[in-house]
Amino acid sequence: MSVKINYQNRALKKNKPNLVLFVDEKFNISGLKKHIPVSDYNFISDLIKKRDEKKKILAFDISSTKKIILVSLKKNITNSEAENLGANFYDKFKSNKINEFILESETLSNQQNNILGYFVHGIKLKSYTFEKYKTKKNNKNISIIISGKNQPSVKDQIKFKAIENGTFYTRDLVSEPGNILHPDEYAKRLNSLKKHGLKVTVYDEKKLKKLGMNTLLGVGQGSVRGSYLVTMEWNGLKDKSKPLAFVGKGVCFDTGGISLKPAKFMEDMTYDMAGSAVVVGLMKSLALRKAKVNAVGVVGLVENMPGGNAQRPGDIVKSYSGKTVEILNTDAEGRLVLADALTYTEEKFKPKFIVDLATLTGAIIVSLGSEYAGLFSNNDKLSNQLIKAGENVEEKVWRMPLNKNFDKLIDSKNADMQNINYVGGAGSTTAAQFLQRFILNKTPWAHLDIAGMAFSKYGGALNSGGATGYGVRLLNKLIEDNYE
Numbered sequence: 001m002s003v004k005i006n007y008q009n010r011a012l013k014k015n016k017p018n019l020v021l022f023v024d025e026k027f028n029i030s031g032l033k034k035h036i037p038v039s040d041y042n043f044i045s046d047l048i049k050k051r052d053e054k055k056k057i058l059a060f061d062i063s064s065t066k067k068i069i070l071v072s073l074k075k076n077i078t079n080s081e082a083e084n085l086g087a088n089f090y091d092k093f094k095s096n097k098i099n100e101f102i103l104e105s106e107t108l109s110n111q112q113n114n115i116l117g118y119f120v121h122g123i124k125l126k127s128y129t130f131e132k133y134k135t136k137k138n139n140k141n142i143s144i145i146i147s148g149k150n151q152p153s154v155k156d157q158i159k160f161k162a163i164e165n166g167t168f169y170t171r172d173l174v175s176e177p178g179n180i181l182h183p184d185e186y187a188k189r190l191n192s193l194k195k196h197g198l199k200v201t202v203y204d205e206k207k208l209k210k211l212g213m214n215t216l217l218g219v220g221q222g223s224v225r226g227s228y229l230v231t232m233e234w235n236g237l238k239d240k241s242k243p244l245a246f247v248g249k250g251v252c253f254d255t256g257g258i259s260l261k262p263a264k265f266m267e268d269m270t271y272d273m274a275g276s277a278v279v280v281g282l283m284k285s286l287a288l289r290k291a292k293v294n295a296v297g298v299v300g301l302v303e304n305m306p307g308g309n310a311q312r313p314g315d316i317v318k319s320y321s322g323k324t325v326e327i328l329n330t331d332a333e334g335r336l337v338l339a340d341a342l343t344y345t346e347e348k349f350k351p352k353f354i355v356d357l358a359t360l361t362g363a364i365i366v367s368l369g370s371e372y373a374g375l376f377s378n379n380d381k382l383s384n385q386l387i388k389a390g391e392n393v394e395e396k397v398w399r400m401p402l403n404k405n406f407d408k409l410i411d412s413k414n415a416d417m418q419n420i421n422y423v424g425g426a427g428s429t430t431a432a433q434f435l436q437r438f439i440l441n442k443t444p445w446a447h448l449d450i451a452g453m454a455f456s457k458y459g460g461a462l463n464s465g466g467a468t469g470y471g472v473r474l475l476n477k478l479i480e481d482n483y484e
Contacts, residue, residue, distance in 0.1 A: 001094065001138045003127040005120055006145045007157065017066040018098050020089075022107040022116075025074040027051060027058070035104055040068060056085060057092055067098065071119075073108075079118045080394045084461050086122025094127070099142060106148035117152030120144065121160045125462040128168055128469075130175040159289050163476055166285030167469035173277040174454060174467035178253035178270045182225045183301040186252060186273070190230045190280065190299070196287040199233040213340040215319045219333040220302035222257060222310025229341060231348075232283045232297040236290060243294040244483060245351035246283070246475060247341050249334040249358035250276030250301040257304045257330030258312055271467065272334070274454035275357035276301065278471035285476055292484050298345045300337040304330070316415045320344055321438050324415040332420045334360050335434050342438045342445075352483075353382050353444040356435065357471055358451075363427030365452040370460075372398035373453045373470070376432035379444035385482050386446055386474070392481075394461065395474040397448060406433045 021032055027048055033041055044060050048070075051058055056072045071089065073082075093101075105116055123144065131137045152160070173181060173189075181189075187202050194200050205226055208217055213229065220227030233243070254272040255261060261269070276299035283297040311317075315327045320340040327336075338356055345354055364374040373390075375397040377383040383399055390397045409430050412418035417437060421430040432447045439445045450470055459465035 001127060001129060001140045001142065003090070003124055003142045003144060005124070006143065007151055008145055008147045009149060009151060016102050018069070018101050019067075020069045020071060020101050020103045022073055023070050025072050027070060027072055029070070032107060035107060036068060044068060044070075057089055059092075069101070073112065073115065077115060079115070080392065082115045082118035083122030083125065086119040087126035087462050089119070090123045090126040099140070101142070101144050103144060103146045104148055105146055105150040108150045113150040114152055114156060116146065116150065117156050117160055120146065121164070122462060124160075124164050125167065126464060128171055128463065130172065130466060162285045162289035163473060165288055166281040166476070167472045169284050170277040170281030170469040170472050171467040173280065174271045174274045176270070178303070181273070182252050183220065183228055183250070183303055184226050186250065186301050187226070187228045187230055190232065193232060193280070193284060193287070196284060197234070198283060198287050199235070201231045203229040211320060211344070212318065213320045213344070214317045215325055215336040216300050216302065216340040218311045218315065218317045218327065219251070219257070219304050219336050222307035223303040223305040224307070225303045228301040229344065230299050230301060232280070234283055234286045234291065234293070234295045236286065236292045237294050241294055242352045243296045243349055244479065245345050245349055245354045246279045246295065246297045247338060247345050247354060247356040248276035248279035248297070248299045249273070249337055249356075249360065250299045251334055251337065252301060252303050254304045254331070254333065255306055257310050257333065258306050259329045259331040260306055261331060268455065271455045272359050273301070274359050274467070275450060278357050278450070278469070278475070281469060281472040282475050285472060286479070291479065293479055295479070296345070296349050296351065298341050300341045302337055304333045319438065321440060323417065323437065326412040326415040326418040328418050328422060329420045332431070334358050335431050336419060338435055339438045342435060343440060346439060346441055346443050351443065353379070353446070354439070355386070355446045355448065355475065357448045359454050360449045361428045361431050361451055364449040367400070367428060368398055368452055370452045370456060372396045374428050374449035375399045375446060376402050376429070376449070377446040378402065378436060378439065378442070379446065382444045382446050385478055389477040389481060390474050393473045393477050395453075395470055397474070400429060400432070402429065402433060402436060406430055410434050
């Protein structure tokens with residue numbers, strides 16, 4: 001199913017079918033007389049007296065071919081509430097036989113035209129489906145025509161569309177099966193983003209060996225597929241100011257390696273590359289909306305397989321930073337990919353800050369479930385900006401502790417550190433503590449553990465189940481509010 005949005009800067013005739021009109025929270029319809037025929041107005045006036053006051057969207061069948069739909073907006077509705085209302089609208093009518101809706105923007109006040117943009121944005125975000133591999137697809141197309149003068153600005157229309165495209169691209173990547181989106185294919189797809197104005201550089205195994213990225217390479221050495229580091233640069237400013245950096249874990253499939261995972265639910269490990277997909281979707285969004293910012297996305301792409309050449313528990317590898325790591329468990333692989341990516345990003349791009357994203361630990365799901373991503377950071381300012389941005393778009397984060405006392409849990413007798421805490425407890429924190437060791441120059445840094453947020457079996461406010469695209473809107477909001 002697809003939803004198409006058309007903006008028409010003029011009012012349409014009163015007798016158009018399937019008209020969507022906006023009213024206040026008390027469903028006062030006195031202002032609608034000029035938008036609908038008198039007979040329809042009188043019909044609705046009578047029925048509305050017996051409405052269910054909990055419902056925010058009411059539909060009235062005027063005839064077999066015509067509906068009038070009233071959407072209630074409270075006085076100080078937030079952007080996020082408007083998005084959720086749009087998502088509810090989609091859920092209410094997606095199975096209906098209606099294929100076209102007319103949204104009359106002139107039933108909004110001039111101050112609410114942006115709310116209309118967020119309402120439609122919510123419809124679009126909720127409408128996403130991944131049916132690529134189904135032989136029978138839902139081919140229904142819904143057309144939403146926005147008429148009247150109280151419309152979102154052209155700039156906002158571009159922004160909404162860019163965020164939708166970026167979020168959907170992230171969801172597409174996460175939804176792909178591991179036999180299709182392996183590291184070789186993933187790297188090819190990222191190269192295609194050049195057409196949007198991104199500078200894309202792909203480092204293959206030969207280049208990575210030369211650079212000394214042995215913790216990243218170690219994860220992928222059991223696979224017949226290649227391992228890659230890919231950088232995507234967006235230069236939206238003419239000056240050479242320091243970029244904002246975003247780093248993502250791209251484990252395209254995670255068997256656990258020699259430390260093999262249980263078979264049950266292993267199929268979900270196709271989404272262990274969700275952190276990288278968020279970075280990719282964000283970079284695409286920034287390019288599409290011509291964001292006035294310099295930014296770089298860096299992703300490490302590997303496949304963690306148990307093969308004859310696979311990394312063994314007990315192996316010691318030297319990272320790009322020069323620090324050595326004892327591999328006690330090959331299923332704690334994401335932090336090894338990020339370790340090299342983080343140090344390289346800091347050294348190569350000297351960014352204002354680094355935010356990394358990863359489906360890193362099951363422990364964060366035990367802590368926060370699917371309501372919050374875990375936030376770990378060495379910087380209060382960056383943390384507060386992320387928390388506020390998350391609240392604004394309802395992609396929430398919760399700050400978790402980092403402390404030097406946790407270091408003893410990942411100190412190794414045989415190397416500089418070990419990749420897991422065998423004592424037990426603080427699994428997410430010790431993973432973040434491990435990552436922090438690869439930030440060498442005190443760059444402001446935040447780690448988002450999105451293991452509970454990247455994929456939903458039940459769906460959420462703005463997604464219908466499956467890949468959520470969590471993080472694209474959060475990071476876009478972070479940039480929009482603080483760095484543009």
